[in-house]
Amino acid sequence: MADHDPSYKLLFSHRDLVADLIRGFVHEDWVEQLDFTTLQRVSEIGISHDLREREDDMIWRLRWGKRWVYVYLLLEFQSSVDRFMAVRLLTYVGLLYQDLAAAGEIPAGSPLPPVLPIVLYNGEKSWRAKTSLDELIEPNLPEQLRRWQPQIRYLLLDEQRLAETELAGQRNVAAALFRLENSRRPEDIERVLASLIDWLAAPEQDSLRRAFVVWLKRVLLPARVPGAELPNVNDLQEMRAMLAERVKTWTEEWKQQGLEEGISQGEAKLLRRLLIRRFGPLPAWAEARLEQAGETEIEAWADRVLGCTSLEEVLNEPT
Secondary structure (H helix, E strand, O other): OOOOOHHHHHHOOOHHHHHHHHHHHOOOHHHHHEEEEEEEEHHHHOOOOHHHOOOOEEEEEEEEOOEEEEEEEEEEOOOOOOOOHHHHHHHHHHHHHHHHHHOOOOOOOOOOOOEEEEEEEOOOOOOOOOOEHHHOOOOOOOHHHHOOOOOOEOEEEEHHHOOHHHHHOOOOHHHHHHHHHOOOOHHHHHHHHHHHHHHOOOHHHHHHHHHHHHHHHHHHHHHHOOOOOOOOOOOHHHHHHHHHHHHHHHHHHHHHHHHHHHHHHHHHHHHHHHHHHHHOOOOHHHHHHHHHOOHHHHHHHHHHOOOOOOHHHHHOOOO
16 A cells, blocks of 8 residues: 555545544543544644644544543554654644644643544554553653653554454444455455445445545555556445456456465565574664565575675675
């Protein structure tokens, strides 16, 4: 998936999807007290990030009793995990509070509203970054110094690590989106589309239905069947019918693509074993280069293993 694809962000500009994301994946008692009829985009109440606006974040708010709760949703598509995500969110939430104050959304004498930061990650590699800023700060501090350190944590939703059994058991639009992203067969997509057609039948959900079609055409299907010609379908019913018609052909193409990906991953593992055998345990920078390398780089490095005298020389790492 392309970084920060606009069609993915378009999906999360719809209330129904964001509401289901909170209902289905924030497993805390206070969520039951939220008034989802009040859910609204922050941009809809006149608050702007000015030049700070980012392509990968969205901010919503809804009532929790008489108070507003802000949901800071960050869509993370990077191929590598951002170790300092907690630091980024500390900055973003601070900027949000500044904007709220400047817009007059925090009355004089009132406390700051609570913020729920959610990181929605759909990268292939498992998310390993710390979800709390406290875990990134020097641990061996005197207690008196530690109390001055900033604090923030975020809720991580690592989409590809969500279990299908958990997702399939929900009547939930966000869960359906994650199932589509994790799909490995055309019939899996067709099955999820059948549920979406049923769940998004109301006229007021027409915009969300169209957003799913755009995302399927622009992102998901091109990733699954590269180079395939997609007919001009405009709604979920047509998309489902098209998949049913092409399921046999596309299944073979998906299998071939999966085989090629498996071969590529196997080559990377073999190169890593050769490097360890020749140069010993790999340092962090070498592991990072191997994780991010493409097929061409892997092949070039494999050709150099026996002829080079150092790991840096093999991987072109300056000494």
